[in-house]
Amino acid sequence: MARLLSLAVAACFVLACVAQNDNTYTAGSTQVVLVGKSPNFRIIPNTSNPDVYLAMKFSKLEEREVGGGKVTIHSITSLASAAPTFDATVVEAKKKGSNDKINITKVTMSVDPASKQSFQISCDKTKGKPASETSSNITFAVVMYVGITEDVQFPYGVDANNNTLYTDVAKGGMKFNILFNNWVFCNSTNYLNLDIDLTVKGNVSVQPSVSGRSLTMDIGGGAATMQFADYALPAFNSSTSNKIAVEMPSITAGNSSAPTSIALKLPNPNGPSFYYDPTVTATFTTGGGGGAANAARVSFWAAAAAVLLSMLMSL
Secondary structure, three states: OHHHHHHHHHHHHHHOOOEEEOOEEEEOOEEEEEOOOOOEEEEEOOOOOOOOEEEEEEEEEEEEOOOOOEEEEEEEOOHHHHOOEEEEEEEEEEEOOOOOEEEEEEEEEEEOHHHOOOOOOOOOOOOOOOHHHOOOOOEEEEEEEEOOOOOEEEEEEEOOOOOEEEEEEOOOOOEEEEEEEOOOOOOOOOEEEEEEEEEEEOOOOEEEEEEOOEEEEEEOOEEEEEEOOOEEEOOOOOEHHHOEEOOOOEEEOOOOOOOEEEEEEEEOOOOOEEEEOOOOOOOEEOOOOOOHHHOOEEOHHHHHHHHHHHHHHHO
16 A cells, blocks of 8 residues: 555656546546557547647567678567566756755666576577576666656766766656676677667658757647667766767658657667666647747657556556
8 A cells, every 4th residue: 555655656756646537537638648558658638629649669689790780599570578567756857057856756677688588598599498598697678768747857877077967857857778797699790670660650741860869750830850879888887988879860751651760779788787868858849820838848758657656556
């Protein structure tokens, strides 16, 4: 009961005590729908026009060779079928420009690759899964921070003088981290490929564009922008002198009927762990002919993460 109460408080914190109806969650003019108990979400920025929405899906995780070939025994072709687990906690974040702290919500989606019968821990391609490979300490997780009510800063490694470095996230934004531990790569040059699909539905024009390390999706009178950092760290508090280069994701532009696909290429850290902060501060802006009333601003990433939190309440 205490756990349910704490989750209820956290859910209210993120969604301002949302109204819940089956798998639909509403906060103000924004509505989020959980499509099954899986990492698939539908974000409706304005409930007055529910036919226009953004669908987001974390689809698959694959180990790949340099040429792009998939390592079948080290791949999860459907994260939805991998029975991801979710956990939510309230944590503190540093306000930008001061040492004051605010409470935000941290949502973690974890996958245990070894629990999949098609996944082998080692790189032995012999048919069958040995008993020794039914459990392991391999972990893969996406960590989301939501409910950001002030401009904040998150620590991301230290410089050569051991000074903490920070990532800035604006009020109303959202950030997520990707991390994995003890992954056994079948080749030192192999990498992990994480696919994220974004689809816009409704009678709107969609114009995805890439500039530098940013993706912008113009959707009618609004836009969503994501920025991707060019390095990862071997651990949360590592020095940037040990940073791991990360390529710009491969992005395939879609339209109103086909998804815009983002393929994050996560390199082999040649060590036990990997920690990546894409520095995503994506917001979705709805608006029309100007004026404050038409400039309502919501974060579709925050809304999507809020659905994960709400899902915990329904399990």
